[in-house]
Amino acid sequence: MGISRRNLYILIMLFCLSGYTWLVMHLDSRWANVVGPVCVFKKATGIPCPSCGATRSMIALINGDFLKAVLWNPIGLVLLGGLAIFPFWLLHDLALKKNSFHVFYASVEKKIRQKHVAWPLIVLILLNWCWNIYKGV
């Protein structure tokens, strides 16, 4: 069960590409407000979604302000970590014709599905969401 290697690698590459485009756009003040906030959930309901503030968090981290990054949204740290590591991991896999990333992805998916990992994660994300709403990100 699960996604095939080819589809996963295409998807992650698209992910990283759009992620970097999005970041670069927001690093430059001339482009930062061209698109504006895109969160459909926030527009529809008026309350922020669990990952609102992740862009601002990533920008803060790039500018070296770790505390501000955590305060905006800790999910930004996870995303920036992924953006920093995944492209190189994919290139390494593609160059050496290996599938280590696919194996890693499948094992993480399997681990997350276990009840004793899933529930703490769900609670963490819900708590983070409550914090997000409280902050009014």
Next chain:
Amino acid sequence: MDSNKVDMFILSNGKFFESNQLMYIREQLLAMDDSKWSMIQTIQFKDPTTSIIVSILAGGLGIDRFLIGDTGLGLGKLFTCGGLGIWALVDWFLIMGATRERNFTKFQQFLY
């Protein structure tokens, strides 16, 4: 297996699969041993209609992907506001097919 049973399975579970998969499923079931019938009957499939409703309502949070068992993609969607809203939109059109694919994989796991 008895063709009556196979037709019964196809009739009651046809909506869970792509139409091009049904012929293959039928052949596999006909060739299958009768002892597996009770097990095949009890497999729970995910309904594509449920997943499209969940996708429209909570697709931005990735709940649709979690529902059909794509935990990793669900997390990806959740962490990025539904892929900046674009992925959530694309998934309205992909999720029914993805659900049927997952059902087919699940069915195949029971074959062997």
